[in-house]
Amino acid sequence: MNESPKIEDIEAKPDNAIIKIIDLHKWFGDFHVLKDINLEVKPQERIVVCGPSGSGKSTMIRCINRLEEHQRGQIIVDGVELSNNLKNIEKIREEVGMVFQHFNLFPHLTILENLTLGPIWVKKVPRHEAEELAMYYLEKVQIAEQAKKFPGQLSGGQQQRVAIARSLCMKPKVMLFDEPTSALDPEMVKEVLDVMISLAHEGMTMIVVTHEMGFAKSVAHRVMFMDEGRIVETNTPDNFFDHPEHERTQLFLSQILH
């Protein structure tokens, strides 16, 4: 990895925010799960979101590509506002890639077909081009030799790398990661994190919900701590881990960094 630039050197671009969340509220029935969320993400910025379970961190990133519907406030992705307008939702989903905790590969399709599905059907890329693209990204997550296999024949770590490659095939501007390593056996966490780190090297805009604090320290521009549906604290990784401002953050960190 010596030839690539150090991650710290890749700064977020000072341009306009690629994701803007303004005064976001969401309820599940009577339960107020997101309260007054405000967030701006600049191109190439990498944000790690952490917090106790039930704090709304997954829900927040799922709102960004409308897997969850918000009830108040605004979410603007690359200049397009999320509303009930289906065209807008489709446009945003094309530009926002998502990686799930449980991979969610399509088990009835081969690895290659999993990757080409989006480009062929959504972007109308010709099949052979889509396959080249897919092989390029499979190469990149170092799993090209498995292209003809089915997801069920791969290990968890391999499946998650395929899932990342599947998202990348859509050439997204932003990648969302929803606890990408929590469902993995411990020895497979590193191979997935390595892929994510190399994505960071290439300047991908990333929002990552994770408890991998090592990853947060080395890769994130900002670390966000959420609790009870609110953003409690946003800070640089150094400050976040060494001098957390809020008592709640300190408590959380003391519990996970034993």
Added chain:
Amino acid sequence: MAVIIHTEEHVNLKPPTSTTGIIGWVRANLCNTWYNSLFSLLIIYILWQVMAPFINWALINANWTSSGAECHQSGGACWSIIHANIRFILFGFYPPPEQWRPLTAMIILFSLLIASRNRNWWSKNLLYTWLAGLIIMGLLMKGGLFGLTSIESDQWGGLPLTLMLSVFGLAAAYPLGVALALGRQSRLPVIKSLTVIYIEMIRGVPLISLLFMSAIIFPLFLPEGITINKILRAQVAIIMFTAAYVAEVVRGGLQAMPKGQYEAADSLGLNYFQTMRLIILPQALKIVIPPTVSVLISAFKDTSLVVIIALYDVLKTTQSTLSNPQWMGFSTEAYLFVGMIYFVCCYFMSTWSRRLEIELHTGR
């Protein structure tokens, strides 16, 4: 603790003879415990008691060529009832000189079905072959063109009628059922409630009453002078009935799909129809192959209910044979024969579905 060292000669040892071959099989499956040995003996004894007289009757003492009168003298089975009446059993009232036409049509149908068994052959060409085959079959049955005498559909009967009602019934009911299942899952309240009403109404009514309605009540609502073919009406009733059952089975499959599959499809930007066609239905329909085939098999057998609206399907033609004084009393033989026909068709469906399941298995 003793150290175990594997030496070469342990690697390629054959299993002991007592666990392989016929003796091994008998030991493992029939006599593995004292009470299983006892059960095995008991069952063999019962089988002997039941099967020996049956074989005696059906094969050893059977009459294969004698006339009905001679049959009545002997105690064995009278298989001559089958070949003496085979034309009527298979083709009903279809005029005998023209019976090569339904026969050809059935051969075409079977060839197409067998060709369609192999999934590797599924292609546009097969579809065109099916279309061509259907047109030829229709032409053969109906006639009126190319010098073929026209045969009205009230003369159709026997096996071609049974096969027609079931093959088209099942082929049309399956996609309709899938559409209904999707409708029932729909977020649009109008579509959802219409499909729920349809499914619950149809499932709440016996097929016989649907057939009666199609035969007797439905024509009352048609404007004067317009008639719709009786077979077609029965066909539609069968399709509507089967589709409701298929819909509920498919809905089960749809509900078994993890939410993550929808989310993954959504996050790739696939729209509703793409998600259903490419992601959800291929998996959901695969899960429900066994119950779907059960529904289809029972629908196939239910086509025999068309007798109550005076259509002569293969069961009815067989039964009619028995009212001939010469052959009266040989119902066992006749029903065994027609039972074999049903069994062969159902067994075909069931083996094909098992093969399909194996082929579609992708390791999860």
